[in-house]
Amino acid sequence: MQTFGIAGLGLMGGAIALSLRDRCSVPVQKIFACDKDTDTLNSAQQDGIIAKGWLSENAGEMLSQCDVVFLCLNPSTLISFLEKWETSFKSGCLITDIAGTKGSIAAAAEKIRDDIDFIPGHPMAGTHVRAGGKTGFANSAFCDFTGKNYIITPLTRNKKENLVFLKDLIYKMGFANITEVAPIEHDQKIAFTSQLCHVIAASLIDCEPDTEITRFGGGSFEDLTRIAMLNAPMWTELFIENRALLLERIEQFKASLDTIKSLIGEAQAQKLEERLSLVRERREDMANRAGK
């Protein structure tokens, strides 16, 4: 049985540790973690979620013992972590990550030591809806992977057996779909499904100072803005990291918004109804494909 190491015991790091223990039958003795926060490490150990924890400055001691490492850090921290500890990883180990942008991480993964294998990944899960956007290790239990999407962006240098192992593990964790794409395609698609949606939700809240407006809510406003309860430092980093692609998506969205706005302003009922009918059909197609 492999030894697993989790670098960064935040919301997702904690959820992965829980999922390894509860869904993948990994004995707790084989789950290690490192984090910058002593209390988090102690709490995870006391709760029987990890066997042992190391402070970040001693991460090398953990990494040298791990066959599989999950890097659960923000993109910029992740790349500097990888540079700092590259020599410490155990020979033959499999590394993966969970960051929401993949271009720069895949580039870093290409360059690491030949005897270790880094498969970049992105579990499409969080806690926005159920736990009101709560973050951090303490809320890990609210982060359920069941039925969710997982994107991986394999490199040509990745070992086939590692890919098979990782995909098997992902399904065991509860994820329903694994999509394999190039890092650039990931970043393009995620700029739309994830980053643009967060920018829109944030803009909706940004433009309305009246917090009593919720008395006029019927579900739409609540659904469109729940993700505005975001982790500000993380999303700042993701938006800026992927800004070239995100700005393109914002412009595409604004063009559609302007077209629909013009049809409304000019009271072009027939054209507007046709356009909205096409939108409805397309969204229904999407729901039928995704089952939601």
Place this chain on the structure above:
Amino acid sequence: MQTFGIAGLGLMGGAIALSLRDRCSVPVQKIFACDKDTDTLNSAQQDGIIAKGWLSENAGEMLSQCDVVFLCLNPSTLISFLEKWETSFKSGCLITDIAGTKGSIAAAAEKIRDDIDFIPGHPMAGTHVRAGGKTGFANSAFCDFTGKNYIITPLTRNKKENLVFLKDLIYKMGFANITEVAPIEHDQKIAFTSQLCHVIAASLIDCEPDTEITRFGGGSFEDLTRIAMLNAPMWTELFIENRALLLERIEQFKASLDTIKSLIGEAQAQKLEERLSLVRERREDMANRAGK
């Protein structure tokens, strides 16, 4: 016990009939309906949801017997219905409606016969989320009023006892909050919480032709676009009816979107993070006030 009449047995008309029977202890013998569709009326009668149905052209025969009338029609149909049948309403009856704009309807309600009383209303409920935006009488059972908001825009001419009666009925139906405002305030607030959100959801789908994009969805995209499965004729009418206020809201939203876009484009990490932190705090305030 009063006799209730429902004009228009669509999704909401059906849901109100069900709710009168099941939550307000109104005997089915006291629930009537009129509709343009014979099959709908027959089906409602067979299912024990109404005692008797009339085709729209015979609505007068129903209205002359009803103490409380719910007009469950689109705004434009509603106003012409009211004009056509004004002389048929029973003297002393209470009329209310469910339309998503209130300005023109309140104006029409001001002008009706002195011996009948029209309190304009807007139940903030639908089926988007649970039933994937399904409409029509057949989906009425998916439209649950529990915990939802209800807006009424009373007129100075409304009788106090009718207001008390209607509000009591609304709470019995399961709604959690009743907000009383002027019609113009309703239309301003709803332009934001409801119409702008539908325009945004529609624009998001409008700008992305790839229906396979859902493989990259993590919940945000799904939440922001579920309401794009909209009733195109109804929303076309609501958008155009309320266009002056809606266009203002679209411009406010675009201003916030452009500000956030600029901060991203200029990689102004600190300012962006500050702005997103304020957004998060404001949305959390809203959630705390509304309990969701």
